[in-house]
Amino acid sequence: xxxxxxxxxxxxxxxxxxxxxxxxxxxxxxxxxxxxxxxxxxxxxxxxxxxxxxxxxxxxxxxxxxxxxxxxxxxxxxxxxxxxxxxxxxxxxxxxxxxxxxxxxxxxxxxxxxxxxxxxxxxxxxxxxxxxxxxxxxxxxxxxxxxxxxxxxxxxxxxxxxxxxxxxxxxxxxxxxxxxxxxxxxxxxxxxxxxxxxxxxxxxxxxxxxxxxxxxxxxxxxxxxxxxxxxxxxxxxxxxxxx
Amino acid sequence: xxxxxxxxxxxxxxxxxxxxxxxxxxxxxxxxxxxxxxxxxxxxxxxxxxxxxxxxxxxxxxxxxxxxxxxxxxxxxxxxxxxxxxxxxxxxxxxxxxxxxxxxxxxxxxxxxxxxxxxxxxxxxxxxxxxxxxxxxxxxxxxxxxxxxxxxxxxxxxxxxxxxxxxxxxxxxxxxxxxxxxxxxxxxxxxxxxxxxxxxxxxxxxxxxxxxxxxxxxxxxxxxxxxxx
Numbered sequence: 459x460x461x462x463x464x465x466x467x468x469x470x471x472x473x474x475x476x477x478x479x480x481x482x483x484x485x486x487x488x489x490x491x492x493x494x495x496x497x498x499x500x501x502x503x504x505x506x507x508x509x510x511x512x513x514x515x516x517x518x519x520x521x522x523x524x525x526x527x528x529x530x531x532x533x534x535x536x537x538x539x540x541x542x543x544x545x546x547x548x549x550x551x552x553x554x555x556x557x558x559x560x561x562x563x564x565x566x567x568x569x570x571x572x573x574x575x576x577x578x579x580x581x582x583x584x585x586x587x588x589x590x591x592x593x594x595x596x597x598x599x600x601x602x603x604x605x606x607x608x609x610x611x612x613x614x615x616x617x618x619x620x621x622x623x624x625x626x627x628x629x630x631x632x633x634x635x636x637x638x639x640x641x642x643x644x645x646x647x648x649x650x651x652x653x654x655x656x657x658x659x660x661x662x663x664x665x666x667x668x669x670x671x672x673x674x675x676x677x678x679x680x681x682x683x684x685x686x687x688x689x690x691x692x693x694x695x696x697x698x699x700x701x
Numbered sequence: 702x703x704x705x706x707x708x709x710x711x712x713x714x715x716x717x718x719x720x721x722x723x724x725x726x727x728x729x730x731x732x733x734x735x736x737x738x739x740x741x742x743x744x745x746x747x748x749x750x751x752x753x754x755x756x757x758x759x760x761x762x763x764x765x766x767x768x769x770x771x772x773x774x775x776x777x778x779x780x781x782x783x784x785x786x787x788x789x790x791x792x793x794x795x796x797x798x799x800x801x802x803x804x805x806x807x808x809x810x811x812x813x814x815x816x817x818x819x820x821x822x823x824x825x826x827x828x829x830x831x832x833x834x835x836x837x838x839x840x841x842x843x844x845x846x847x848x849x850x851x852x853x854x855x856x857x858x859x860x861x862x863x864x865x866x867x868x869x870x871x872x873x874x875x876x877x878x879x880x881x882x883x884x885x886x887x888x889x890x891x892x893x894x895x896x897x898x899x900x901x902x903x904x905x906x907x908x909x910x911x912x913x914x915x916x917x918x919x920x921x922x923x924x925x926x927x928x929x930x
Contacts, residue, residue, distance in 0.1 A: 601869075602863075614927055
């Protein structure tokens with residue numbers, strides 16, 4: 459019994475995780491303060507524009523997460539190390555969460571800014587396709603087979619999925635410009651004319667969410683490792699009962 | 702080069718010959734595309750003049766939905782009697798298997814298109830194009846179908862490892878083929894409906910060609926990882 463317990467407690471949340479968490483809590487509070495109190499209210503859109511800081515920050519971090527999936531999928535195919543596969547998988551899940559945040563905050567903002575919930579604009583459509591693609595990625599990861607095989611299949615999909623993103627974006631932009639020559643320029647792309655305080659807040663919230671991404675990544679890896687450990691212990695226990 | 706093409710040809714010939722003997726997949730794909738056309742006729746009134754604007758989209762819906770059926774069969778049929786393991790241990794480059802499977806699938810889908818697209822034109826009373834437009838149309842159909850098959854063959858091989866591969870394949874495939882579907886539908890619309898601005902169709906065709914090359918090369922390189930035991 460004591461032996462098993464020590465095995466389980468052998469995996470503890472690393473010190474890095476605690477440090478990151480200790481930084482993240484005040485940083486999130488500061489980000490909240492900056493977003494809701496410090497930055498001026500936008501003249502045209504009013505308080506709704508506050509959603510922009512989380513919307514854009516989640517979008518950037520979603521892309522970052524999918525980039526990590528791509529990098530670690532490639533690394534996995536070359537080295538076949540299990541930890542790379544785990545990182546790619548956890549990162550894909552977090553990326554889907556961030557994409558879901560983007561796709562829920564987006565329509566709320568769009569409703570008041572553009573007076574419509576949804577337009578088939580390149581960035582929106584690409585994000586939606588991205589969501590579907592990485593849900594498919596998670597589905598591959600949940601297939602019932604040996605981990606080496608599953609990891610390889612997921613890595614292949616992670617690579618071709620990421621390679622597809624720029625092509626999807628380009629093709630939808632062409633498609634859109636054929637239908638409506640006027641491309642919507644308000645909203646996210648207005649970064650050039652952004653108030654300095656707003657820009658600072660945006661960058662700050664991007665980094666805050668990136669920190670949260672790393673915390674979630676660490677936590678996810680920790681959970682995955684615990685799962686492996688439990689599986690090992692179960693197998694050992696079964697062996698004991700048979701013999 | 703020969704070590705790649707000879708096995709690829711052998712695999713393609715094997716698939717085509719097996720199909721010639723049973724005619725199972727092609728028949729299913731043809732009946733299915735006929736049913737899709739019938740469903741379209743209920744969904745969009747064929748006597749309405751404005752419906753002709755929808756025909757380019759219909760061509761690609763037929764291609765993709767019937768293509769999925771063929772792609773599903775392509776590797777699941779190899780699971781019987783462990784043919785898949787036979788292919789894996791065969792002393793050939795895995796890329797040759799990809800090449801052969803691609804070729805066979807492409808021929809299946811093109812055969813279905815040769816029958817179902819004229820049928821669609823006929824049933825929806827669509828005015829038939831002629832001359833240069835026809836050549837462009839054939840090229841667009843070929844480029845679009847090739848891109849779809851290049852990705853589809855790779856993902857079909859990936860999905861066969863799952864127990865529910867028929868359900869998994871469309872979910873994997875549709876998001877990935879969006880660029881080629883958009884490009885193919887737009888180019889077909891320009892050639893069939895607008896009949897002007899061929900240069901715009903050419904730029905869509907360039908996009909499709911780029912997509913075809915990228916994903917054919919990617920499939921070629923990654924196929925060995927998909928097939929490995």
